[in-house]
Amino acid sequence: MTDPDSITQQSGMALRVRDLAFRTGALTLLDGIDLSLQPTGITVVMGPNGAGKSLLLRLVHGLAAPTKGEISWGGALLSPMLTRRQSLVFQKPVLLRRSVAANVDFILRARGRRDRRARDAALARVGLSAEAARPARRLSGGQQQRLALARALVTGPDVLLMDEPTASLDPASVLMIERIVTDTAAQGTKILFVTHDIGQARRLADDVVFLQSGRLAEYSPAARFFETPRSEAAQAYLAGRLRV
Amino acid sequence: MSDISDALHMAGQLVLHRDADLIEIVALSLHVSLSAVAIACLVGLPLGALLAITRFPGRGAVLTLVNALMGLPPVVVGLIVYLHLSRAGPLGFLGLLYTPTAMIIAQTILITPIVAALSRQVLEDLHAEYADQFRSFALSRRQTMQALIWDARYSLLTVALAGFGRAVAEVGAVMIVGGNIDHLTRVMTTAIALETSRGDLALAMALGMVLMALALGVNAAVHGVRLTAARQAHA
Numbered sequence: 001m002t003d004p005d006s007i008t009q010q011s012g013m014a015l016r017v018r019d020l021a022f023r024t025g026a027l028t029l030l031d032g033i034d035l036s037l038q039p040t041g042i043t044v045v046m047g048p049n050g051a052g053k054s055l056l057l058r059l060v061h062g063l064a065a066p067t068k069g070e071i072s073w074g075g076a077l078l079s080p081m082l083t084r085r086q087s088l089v090f091q092k093p094v095l096l097r098r099s100v101a102a103n104v105d106f107i108l109r110a111r112g113r114r115d116r117r118a119r120d121a122a123l124a125r126v127g128l129s130a131e132a133a134r135p136a137r138r139l140s141g142g143q144q145q146r147l148a149l150a151r152a153l154v155t156g157p158d159v160l161l162m163d164e165p166t167a168s169l170d171p172a173s174v175l176m177i178e179r180i181v182t183d184t185a186a187q188g189t190k191i192l193f194v195t196h197d198i199g200q201a202r203r204l205a206d207d208v209v210f211l212q213s214g215r216l217a218e219y220s221p222a223a224r225f226f227e228t229p230r231s232e233a234a235q236a237y238l239a240g241r242l243r244v
Numbered sequence: 245m246s247d248i249s250d251a252l253h254m255a256g257q258l259v260l261h262r263d264a265d266l267i268e269i270v271a272l273s274l275h276v277s278l279s280a281v282a283i284a285c286l287v288g289l290p291l292g293a294l295l296a297i298t299r300f301p302g303r304g305a306v307l308t309l310v311n312a313l314m315g316l317p318p319v320v321v322g323l324i325v326y327l328h329l330s331r332a333g334p335l336g337f338l339g340l341l342y343t344p345t346a347m348i349i350a351q352t353i354l355i356t357p358i359v360a361a362l363s364r365q366v367l368e369d370l371h372a373e374y375a376d377q378f379r380s381f382a383l384s385r386r387q388t389m390q391a392l393i394w395d396a397r398y399s400l401l402t403v404a405l406a407g408f409g410r411a412v413a414e415v416g417a418v419m420i421v422g423g424n425i426d427h428l429t430r431v432m433t434t435a436i437a438l439e440t441s442r443g444d445l446a447l448a449m450a451l452g453m454v455l456m457a458l459a460l461g462v463n464a465a466v467h468g469v470r471l472t473a474a475r476q477a478h479a
Binding site: 061062063080083084087088090094096097098106107110 | 391
């Protein structure tokens with residue numbers, strides 16, 4: 001079921017980034033990023049460490065302000081109202097010092113909802129129903145990340161941003177999270193997924209944004225990116241050749 | 245030496261037999277100090293949270309001021325409250341001087357900066373951990389403050405305890421604004437001072453024992469709560 005007012009479906013474009021740059025002091029961390037993403041599916045953002053992947057996610061979520069350029073979602077410039085319709089899952093989940101259920105309740109209440117059914121459904125979706133009463137910080141790493149995902153999904157975001165959410169998890173946890181991500185995408189939520197795990201990118205991506213040293217090296221459909229990458233940087237990355 | 249042991253023996257008797265005067269003084273002390281702590285927390289915790297999450301020009305000066313106010317001399321606070329509540333003062337018409345309410349006001353003024361300054365530090369550390377997540381949630385300032393105070397509740401108990409310790413052990417301010425009136429405004433510290441000056445060491449010693457027991461008891465209770473919270477991974 002998709003939301004007719006979804007920001008990703010109001011126009012044919014989910015995310016449009018024009019001439020985006022971010023500088024801090026003398027350092028240029030992102031520069032000249034131009035990008036137009038499709039309104040649905042999973043876009044994987046790849047690149048070596050320090051390429052600017054996480055920063056790009058923070059910028060499109062409004063957690064950092066660009067030095068130059070503009071970001072729009074569904075044709076509207078990024079605003080607090082639009083960022084409320086996105087959810088971000090961090091690499092290291094930041095869980096409140098409360099029970100599992102209370103962590104999900106928290107974001108619902110913050111949005112003016114007291115909806116136990118939605119909370120229970122979100123926990124069931126990530127396989128944490130049996131852990132609802134446990135202190136969130138007592139969960140395993142994989143469970144904590146799934147709880148962060150439940151919290152991100154319970155508000156029904158139009159866009160789900162994920163910053164290396166499986167970076168330190170075991171294969172079983174990675175698989176569970178990937179399954180939830182693909183299910184979520186299939187239900188119409190646009191997903192931006194940062195990873196530098198090539199195998200994971202192959203499993204998830206509909207299209208790939210490849211960054212290198214703060215610049216957009218390539219943006220291609222996944223099949224083309226993995227079979228015939230156009231940029232030298234992507235070719236080297238996929239071949240496992242280190243580039244500094 | 246025998247004076248001290250006699251006093252200790254008599255003090256023990258007063259405590260064991262739940263001497264009416266002793267109970268009355270202890271009860272008033274608790275009423276005044278706990279009320280002051282409650283009001284100080286109502287004011288100081290939101291103030292500490294606000295200072296923890298906001299950045300504004302002059303914030304450093306405000307923090308320095310709040311920290312400095314932690315060391316307010318009780319007699320000075322007592323004197324200022326006295327001047328305001330005395331018949332000629334701006335609040336004299338309220339008729340609060342030499343009442344427990346005046347004592348609560350004085351103690352609240354003394355411990356609110358303690359609660360605000362210590363809670364600011366606790367909440368700022370927690371906010372450093374939560375800040376990005378809360379911004380991602382698009383929480384309002386009020387929601388952020390409420391969430392921080394709730395999640396730091398076990399650490400903030402220690403802050404409240406510090407305030408209670410300061411209030412219940414304080415003598416200068418309550419002496420000035422309460423007047424140490426028997427059966428009306430006499431609390432443990434003022435009674436100890438009075439009975440010691442009168443040579444009635446037994447009652448003074450008994451009150452001292454109760455005061456120490458209270459301090460130990462409250463500390464133990466808070467420590468127990470924190471340990472339980474840590475075991476449950478809520479702390």
